[in-house]
Amino acid sequence: MKRFSKTIIFFFAIFFVLLLVSYLWWKSSSSAVSNVGEEKKFLIKKGQSAESIGTELYRQGFIKSPLAFKIYVQLKGLSDKIPSGEYLLSSSYTLSEVISILLKGPTEVWISIPEGLRREEIVQRLVEALEISDVEADDFRDEFLRLTLDKEGYLFPDTYLMPKNVSPQKIVDIMLDNFEKRVDQQMRADIAKQGKTLSQVIVLASIIERETKTEQERPIIAGLLLARLKEGFLLQTDAALQYGLANLQCKNVGVCTNWWPKITKNDYTNLDSPYNVYKYQGLPPTPICNPGLSSIKAVIYPQQTEYRYYIHDLNGKVYFAKTLKEHNENIKLYLK
DSSP: OHHHHHHHHHHHHHHHHHHHHHHHHHHHHTSOSOSOOOOEEEEEOTTOOHHHHHHHHHHTTSOSOHHHHHHHHHHTTOTTOOOOEEEEEOTTSOHHHHHHHHHHOOSEEEEEOOTTBOHHHHHHHHHHHTTOOHHHHHHHHHHHHHHTTTOTTOSOOOEEEEETTOOHHHHHHHHHHHHHHHSOHHHHHHHHHTTOOHHHHHHHHHHHHHHOSSTTTHHHHHHHHHHHHHTTOOOOOHHHHHHHHHHHHOOOTTTOOOSSOOOOHHHHHHOOOTTOTTTSOSOOSSOSSBOOHHHHHHHHSOOOOSOOEEEEOTTSOEEEESSHHHHHHHHHHHTO
């Protein structure tokens, strides 16, 4: 009986020691790294795991222990609730203070602008990503659209890190500057050698962006459309017609939900718009969206082809034709 009592006492002593050690470790690990420290920027990348975030916080001197960070967020169920973006942190913050700041959201956020969006679609993405209130959203949209009135096609699609309080002017400057960098001097020189202008390239690239499904088909369709223009064919692309149709239908930017409306048979012949390239010869007057680098390069470096027609079936597969007869056969086979 005495031996049993001693065993119990021994295990209680061990448990107490472990509890005390754990408490002291946690108290030390969750305390601030320093008593003083100015705020510095800390970036969380999109898709970064909680474990990786803890490791990076430790490496940059914001916390004492990545293990303590991991335990804290797992026990609280916060592993997937820390938003990506840029934060201001200090080594004088405790672990709980650091996590509290992370959960409040970043001072700068990642904003993805995919290829092929109109500027009206871009500004809506900005309003949502920056969490702009309904009261301020209309003014933000109006300012952005005013500043980009003649900038369609040059708002380069990319993933940007922007302050939550960023102004429309700053956003436009960043996107235009990115375009200037991505469409480099060699590309501009090659455009000039071909007797084209950058404006012509971007207009056609914007059509390519909306008309194609894969990167592989873009140089072929670019070559095809350039040949049609050279030979005096009507361009006959639905995307340009859609742009013109939406310009007439969507007057309220904040309300419009479909900037690429379905085309009816009457639209091909009756829509009186310079973007109706089924009626009007040549390129439309402006880009119809903001193309990515792949589409821009496809126009600068097109693939020479004998094809003059193409369609995509309902699964997005492209079918080319050299003659109108072949094209009509493809329509019967793959679209009807």
